[in-house]
Amino acid sequence: MLGYAKWWLGSVFGSKAPLVNTLIIHYGCNLRCRHCSIYSSGAEDAGKNKLSYGEVVDDLRLQFGKGAKIAYFEGGEPTAWSDGGKDLGDLIKAAKEIGYKNIGYTTNGTNGFFTGSDVISVSLDGPKDINDLIRGEGVFDKLMETISDSDFTGSIYANMVIQKDNMDYIEETAKAVMDNKKLAGIIFNFITPPPYEIALTPEEKKAAVGKIRELKKSGYPVLNSKRGLELLTEEDWSKKCPYHVTVFIIPDGSHHNGCPMHDTPSCKQCGFAAVREYYLIKRGNISTISEMSSIFAMSKK
């Protein structure tokens, strides 16, 4: 915990050291989810769409040297990344050797898990029919099979992106998570557009957050902090985004503080739960820090 406390104190006194290093290691993906534009062929065709093993390791070292304690691998689909015989397991191993305190990745769960990390975030966008409408036929069953077959000993949590197609299925999704003993809980986000046509209106967001708060109160494993949930209804984070808490590297090798959408119209309709939690952590909100650190801050080894 001492390392995290030092980071926070530094941040209070104006340090811009990152806490989280988020690495979008490639854009490649086997799925085409309705709400996702990251895999888009535009991105795949736009020159460099993958970081090499050497580039990832250099970046892990660079940001660790600047103070980052948490490494998170993202994509595209990170379990489908490979480079000259290296795979995601090798990246996790490298991050561990460099000294990161907590290592995780987000996955669609269709390729099995790499079990060396501390945390795995699995994308779940509804009960079976709704999840598959958004993510593709058969994806729900494949994800559940991956979870039940895995001997992973760290925390697995679900990440839901609320959009028009699943906004009426929040409770059913939370129940599916509660009933699955291998899932530690669920984090709710709103879609960050584009696409704009499936984003919720401000009124719909308020109703959804009201529902999620009720579920949290009645014992469903909702991992958003209480205050983080309230802040989810605030749409425009272009001025408030805690930019320096997380640094991203994207496949062309460029770095982006906050997120790669920084300074785009998407910032005005930001739906990412992590942005709220990072904001609260930076401001020293004790209940958010304790709720988040019990899941995300500690290594399992």
Ligand SMILES: C[S@@+](CC[C@H](N)C(=O)[O-])C[C@H]1O[C@@H](n2cnc3c(N)ncnc32)[C@H](O)[C@@H]1O
């Ligand atoms: C880009 S994916 C990469 C990891 C992996 N392919 C997966 O789907 O879990 C990471 C997370 O971002 C979410 N996501 C994708 N597009 C989004 C959007 N427009 N707004 C908010 N979250 C989004 C996905 O649902 C997923 O949970």
Ligand code: SF4
């Ligand atoms: S699996 Fe992940 S990266 Fe692939 S399309 Fe879906 S959200 Fe995007």
